[in-house]
Amino acid sequence: MAVLVIAEHDNQSIKTATLNAVTAAQAVGADIHVLVAGSGCSAAAQAATAIGGVAKVLVCDAAHYATQTAENVAELVRALAADYSHVFAAATSAGKNMLPRVAAQLDVAQISDIVAVESADTFVRPIYAGNALATVKSADRVKVVTVRTAAFDAAPLGGSAPNEAVPAAKDLGLTRVVGRELTKSERPELGAAKIIVSGGRGLGNGENYRTLLEPLADKLGAALGASRAAVDAGFVPNDYQVGQTGKIVAPQVYIAIGISGAIQHLAGMKDSKLIVAINKDPEAPIFQVADYGLVADLFAVVPELTATL
Amino acid sequence: MKILVPVKRVLDYNVKARVKADGTGMDLANVKMAMNPFDEIAVEEAVRLKEAGIATQVIAVSCGAAVCAETLRAAMAIGADRGILVDCGELSDAELQPLAVAKLLKALCDTEAPQLVICGKQAIDDDANQTGQMLAALMGWPQATFASKLSVDGNLATVTREIDGGLETLEMTLPAVVTTDLRLNEPRYATLPNIMKAKKKPLDSVKPAELGVDVAPRLAILNVAEPPKRSAGVLVPDVGTLVDKLKNEAKVI
Numbered sequence: 304m305a306v307l308v309i310a311e312h313d314n315q316s317i318k319t320a321t322l323n324a325v326t327a328a329q330a331v332g333a334d335i336h337v338l339v340a341g342s343g344c345s346a347a348a349q350a351a352t353a354i355g356g357v358a359k360v361l362v363c364d365a366a367h368y369a370t371q372t373a374e375n376v377a378e379l380v381r382a383l384a385a386d387y388s389h390v391f392a393a394a395t396s397a398g399k400n401m402l403p404r405v406a407a408q409l410d411v412a413q414i415s416d417i418v419a420v421e422s423a424d425t426f427v428r429p430i431y432a433g434n435a436l437a438t439v440k441s442a443d444r445v446k447v448v449t450v451r452t453a454a455f456d457a458a459p460l461g462g463s464a465p466n467e468a469v470p471a472a473k474d475l476g477l478t479r480v481v482g483r484e485l486t487k488s489e490r491p492e493l494g495a496a497k498i499i500v501s502g503g504r505g506l507g508n509g510e511n512y513r514t515l516l517e518p519l520a521d522k523l524g525a526a527l528g529a530s531r532a533a534v535d536a537g538f539v540p541n542d543y544q545v546g547q548t549g550k551i552v553a554p555q556v557y558i559a560i561g562i563s564g565a566i567q568h569l570a571g572m573k574d575s576k577l578i579v580a581i582n583k584d585p586e587a588p589i590f591q592v593a594d595y596g597l598v599a600d601l602f603a604v605v606p607e608l609t610a611t612l
Numbered sequence: 613m614k615i616l617v618p619v620k621r622v623l624d625y626n627v628k629a630r631v632k633a634d635g636t637g638m639d640l641a642n643v644k645m646a647m648n649p650f651d652e653i654a655v656e657e658a659v660r661l662k663e664a665g666i667a668t669q670v671i672a673v674s675c676g677a678a679v680c681a682e683t684l685r686a687a688m689a690i691g692a693d694r695g696i697l698v699d700c701g702e703l704s705d706a707e708l709q710p711l712a713v714a715k716l717l718k719a720l721c722d723t724e725a726p727q728l729v730i731c732g733k734q735a736i737d738d739d740a741n742q743t744g745q746m747l748a749a750l751m752g753w754p755q756a757t758f759a760s761k762l763s764v765d766g767n768l769a770t771v772t773r774e775i776d777g778g779l780e781t782l783e784m785t786l787p788a789v790v791t792t793d794l795r796l797n798e799p800r801y802a803t804l805p806n807i808m809k810a811k812k813k814p815l816d817s818v819k820p821a822e823l824g825v826d827v828a829p830r831l832a833i834l835n836v837a838e839p840p841k842r843s844a845g846v847l848v849p850d851v852g853t854l855v856d857k858l859k860n861e862a863k864v865i
Contacts, residue, residue, distance in 0.1 A: 395776050399757070404749035407747075435836050438834040478755070481782065492776075608854070
């Protein structure tokens with residue numbers, strides 16, 4: 304039986320998190336089908352056919368998938384799941400929201416946020432903010448799995464899978480999306496960025512965060528992140544948060560500025576390829592994971608760094 | 613209207629989690645336990661709805677060993693009116709899994725008929741992020757996960773949710789499940805008089821079998837290991853050296 308991967312998309316294009324989920328699904332060793340459920344989503348469906356290693360793209364185009372509410376998408380996935388051994392989705396806010404509904408309706412466990420596929424029924428997932436890795440084995444008929452995107456490379460493009468229309472499930476009409484405010488940014492997304500510049504409480508306030516970190520991020524073409532302390536203090540919105548309860552990232556370079564390195568922050572970034580830390584406190588735990596550490600006053604050295612690059 | 617708030621007893625978030633040497637699980641002997649922080653936010657939100665005259669009763673529920681009664685007392689010290697312990701006996705924290713908890717909560721929702729269930733979005737031990745969504749699915753209810761703002765007007769709830777890249781606002785008709793994100797509120801500290809009062813609030817105990825729920829684990833835990841350690845690198849004396857290393861040693865910029 305095949306693996307069904309739920310695509311994350313905006314009806315126009317496929318989010319990169321889906322490509323990471325496809326790579327994880329390939330480790331199961333079965334055909335991969337990708338589901339694109341949306342409204343007026345033919346452009347996204349077309350984009351999905353180009354994902355390498357995909358055997359078929361299922362397209363469900365109906366008005367009640369326009370905002371892809373968890374209730375309606377889960378109802379559709381539940382109906383399709385009978386033909387699959389596995390259902391995968393990226394562990395993004397959309398995947399985490401929707402997929403447990405599918406698992407509950409199928410009366411199976413969900414395996415959340417996997418970082419490795421050991422075999423078709425055995426997976427590795429972090430627990431306790433990444434302080435431990437649990438290897439778990441599922442005896443359920445359908446394995447319902449969310450994938451930590453930072454742990455898997457993006458599947459290459461260049462495929463040419465056929466499209467197949469599938470009928471919509473009924474509209475449950477349970478929730479109505481009345482607004483979405485998406486942060487408009489020219490910068491790369493946190494989850495897909497090669498370089499991340501991240502700020503913590505050491506910056507003092509939101510104004511300092513912007514005047515010091517934005518020019519550095521612009522110079523590096525980097526995404527901007529923050530610690531939970533900086534989010535709690537209101538420097539930046541919550542979607543900047545890197546950590547156990549925010550985004551889990553693994554960029555090529557992670558530059559932590561004024562971040563002490565609490566356990567829950569380290570859980571979100573310690574798999575970065577290279578970590579740079581700038582903090583005035585030489586005892587800050589962030590230096591225990593940093594490849595390059597600079598003990599200095601960030602207000603002096605960050606502008607200098609931006610000017611030198 | 614009644615609000616039901618599930619609360620989980622977990623390793624205190626300030627305590628470093630340690631893996632047992634034999635790889636069978638976490639070492640939880642003689643360590644400080646506390647209410648899952650997201651559940652504290654859930655209790656606070658429910659109590660505020662009661663204080664605003666919207667809710668009439670806040671019921672805290674905890675599933676696990678008998679000692680979870682402490683967590684229920686903590687919820688009642690914040691302001692929950694009563695507690696229900698689902699006593700799962702010898703089952704360990706790792707063996708009591710989200711699907712089973714969702715089924716236990718469903719059984720309680722069927723008898724208590726709350727209009728709203730407010731859950732933490734995830735527990736900081738297994739980091740599963742499933743129970744609220746599973747409960748909503750089993751009940752056939754709408755859900756609003758990762759809430760940063762909640763308002764209730766009659767039987768209509770409006771919820772602002774934290775999503776990737778920004779915020780989303782949902783409307784749904786009650787009954788429904790809401791799961792809490794960090795910025796929903798800042799839980800109050802329980803005062804000593806309220807801690808004393810909480811000791812006198814009603815606390816019922818029920819067993820999974822009485823609720824007709826099979827709580828046997830679905831996932832077998834084969835091994836629990838420490839992740840590979842990241843070793844500390846070098847300290848650089850100044851910005852010039854840092855840039856030089858990034859350019860010429862790591863070759864990343």
